[in-house]
Amino acid sequence: MTQKAGRPLAPHLQIYRWSPQMAISIFHRATGFILATAGMLTLLWWLSAIGGGAESYASFQKYVVSAGVGATGLQTASNWFFRLVALAVTFSFFQHVCSGLRHLVLDIGAGYELKTNRTWAVAAFVAAFFATALVALLVASRFIGV
Amino acid sequence: MDSRTYIGRVRGLGSAKHGGGHWISQRMTAVSNLLLTTWLVTSLLILPNFDQATLAQWLSQPTVAVPMILMLVSIFWHIRLGLQVLIEDYVHDNSLKFGAIAFLNFYVVGGAAFGIFTVAKLAFTGAPA
Numbered sequence: 001m002t003q004k005a006g007r008p009l010a011p012h013l014q015i016y017r018w019s020p021q022m023a024i025s026i027f028h029r030a031t032g033f034i035l036a037t038a039g040m041l042t043l044l045w046w047l048s049a050i051g052g053g054a055e056s057y058a059s060f061q062k063y064v065v066s067a068g069v070g071a072t073g074l075q076t077a078s079n080w081f082f083r084l085v086a087l088a089v090t091f092s093f094f095q096h097v098c099s100g101l102r103h104l105v106l107d108i109g110a111g112y113e114l115k116t117n118r119t120w121a122v123a124a125f126v127a128a129f130f131a132t133a134l135v136a137l138l139v140a141s142r143f144i145g146v
Numbered sequence: 147m148d149s150r151t152y153i154g155r156v157r158g159l160g161s162a163k164h165g166g167g168h169w170i171s172q173r174m175t176a177v178s179n180l181l182l183t184t185w186l187v188t189s190l191l192i193l194p195n196f197d198q199a200t201l202a203q204w205l206s207q208p209t210v211a212v213p214m215i216l217m218l219v220s221i222f223w224h225i226r227l228g229l230q231v232l233i234e235d236y237v238h239d240n241s242l243k244f245g246a247i248a249f250l251n252f253y254v255v256g257g258a259a260f261g262i263f264t265v266a267k268l269a270f271t272g273a274p275a
Contacts, residue, residue: 044260058198101180
């Protein structure tokens with residue numbers, strides 16, 4: 001098929017005006033990917049550190065949670081990297097759960113009216129944002145002393 | 147040689163009879179993930195502290211090891227189904243798609259096996275001193 005120059009094209013994703021309904025769909029996939037990779041690999045590391053004994057767990061804590069006083073440069077960098085990972089995974093978890101619950105409702109055939117659909121898409125984002133902020137504040141104040 | 151169009155070749159054959167399986171498994175594992183992750187968070191929150199000894203003692207109990215293993219199976223199964231859809235939607239090159247699906251299979255089976263073995267070993271042999 002040849003396209004005549006200057007003819008209007010179908011709207012592509014790049015120039016489409018974003019709506020919450022579109023955003024929540026792609027966020028569901030992106031957050032699922034983050035949970036599947038960063039989330040699960042960290043969970044597996046944590047489990048094997050528990051199973052590996054006190055020394056193994058101390059090493060996990062030094063690199064992932066907090067190296068405390070006398071931290072090497074690598075450990076400090078790793079701590080901050082994993083704090084970002086933790087934030088991303090926490091947000092991904094809540095976002096994926098909220099948007100997943102929305103999907104389950106849609107799957108039983110409810111919530112397709114335009115306004116309702118939009119409202120719940122926005123609600124899922126808001127809920128995920130506040131839940132993440134709450135967890136981040138609690139963790140920062142209780143565990144890592146930031 | 148068959149000179150019919152693709153649609154002509156499959157018309158009248160009926161469905162492949164397993165079209166709904168993937169979809170329903172994705173939803174079933176979504177619900178079990180929700181239940182099991184809620185259990186994990188709740189179970190962790192009621193622990194007095196997060197020392198290795200406390201966690202090892204916690205994880206070696208049957209009432210923790212079993213749901214943990216179930217959670218690993220449920221989540222990795224859900225990942226298998228979900229990332230398969232991502233790959234099918236966004237990877238268009240056939241050989242790349244084949245490789246990506248193969249890697250996904252290795253990742254989920256390997257990850258689940260590693261996690262289950264870790265939990266089972268701790269539960270069966272007891273927490274190391």
